[in-house]
Amino acid sequence: MVGNSFIDMNQLEFMVEQMVQEGDPHKQIYAMRFDQGSSRFAEHVKESALQQMILERTWDWVLLQEQSEIPAFGGTFYEPTLDLSLQSLETLDAWIREAHSETVLLMTWARVGMDPYYPDLFPNFEQMQHKVQEGYERMQQSISTPERPVPIVPAGLAFQYIHDHCCPNGQDPVANGTDFVALYDPDTIHPSVLGSFLVACTIYATLTPVGYPAVTHLRYAPPGMKTGVQHRLQEAAQAVVLQYNQQNSINRDYVEMKRAAHKKPYQPGEESPNNEKEDTAPASSSTRPPSTTSNSPKRILTVVLPVVGVVFVAMNMWMWFQQKRQLANYAGRQPVPSSQDDIYDDLQLRDSSSFELPEIR
Secondary structure, three states: OEEOHHHHHHHHHHHHHHHHHHHOOOOOOOOOOEEOOOOOHHHHOOOHHHHHHHHOOOOOEEEEOOOOOHHHHOOOOOHHHHHHHHHHHHHHHHHHHHOOOEEEEEOOOOOOOOOOOOOOOOOOHHHHHHHHHHHHHHHHHHHOEOOEOOOEEOHHHHHHHHHHHOOOOOOOOOOOOOOOHHHEOOOOOOEOHHHHHHHHHHHHHHHOOOOOOOHHHOOOOOOOOOHHHHHHHHHHHHHHHHHHHHHOHHHHHHHHHHHHHHHOOOOOOOEOOOOOEOOOOOHHHOOOOOOOOOOHHHHHHHHHHHHHHHHHHHHHHHHHHHHHHHHHHOOOOOOOOOOOOOHHHHOOOOOHHHOOOOOOO
């Protein structure tokens, strides 16, 4: 992940790492972040350490998060800042392409209420979020190609989803104590633990459209989070991602590309799924004549079956020790507890299955 304090809060990369690890327990998942407070793409492209980190290996995904106001500057006096961001994004994307990795854009969320730095441009959450969405979609179009669609993680729209449905009785969603405000740190800008978890769920749902369990089936949650809260945030993220993938043609292309790759049949001459080459030699090429002993199959089964049993037990023991080792390695890396003491008790999100998903735009 490349960004600023928005991804630094509550160890977001650790949350995503845990979700992907649970979704694919047979792989060792590794996630890391490169962040600097208030940093923007134009500053990231000057970082040789970042370039080296991107190029040192082929990453499955590299998530890019711009400073939260810059994408919303389109059509304003500050549009040159957005233009510089787009130019810098092309450089970052070039590094990622050189590493044969996938570029992913992380759409951020608006301020709870009026932006104190740009009150005329962003007087409320709705207007700023709309402009942020427009900016990220402009970025997406600038670096996507038919062969390499760059998806957007609609995290900001997940915040909007909670904003639009947290107060069915007409209460102002930005009032103190609402479920929407609970997604934010007390500064009303950065995410709380709940907000970071919602972002992580949205990231997972976007990156794993096929071949992984749905985010609503995952068990991982930050320490102390109640199961009901966990499930409702997971459901909100899943609902938003599913709808956004239908609305956004590039996201839809990304899903179709993943689906096609997942269903691609194995072709002779290619590496098999377990990375073993297919044996294409004809049967007659064997220099060893076939056995004519009638009880050979029985002898083979007598030997093979016990060996298979021993191997199976050994593999299970190895996986158990690996899990214990991973848990030991993760000790002390739990997300930072929220500064809002009653945040879990107060959250009363509506079950997303009880109402129809509204239009996000």
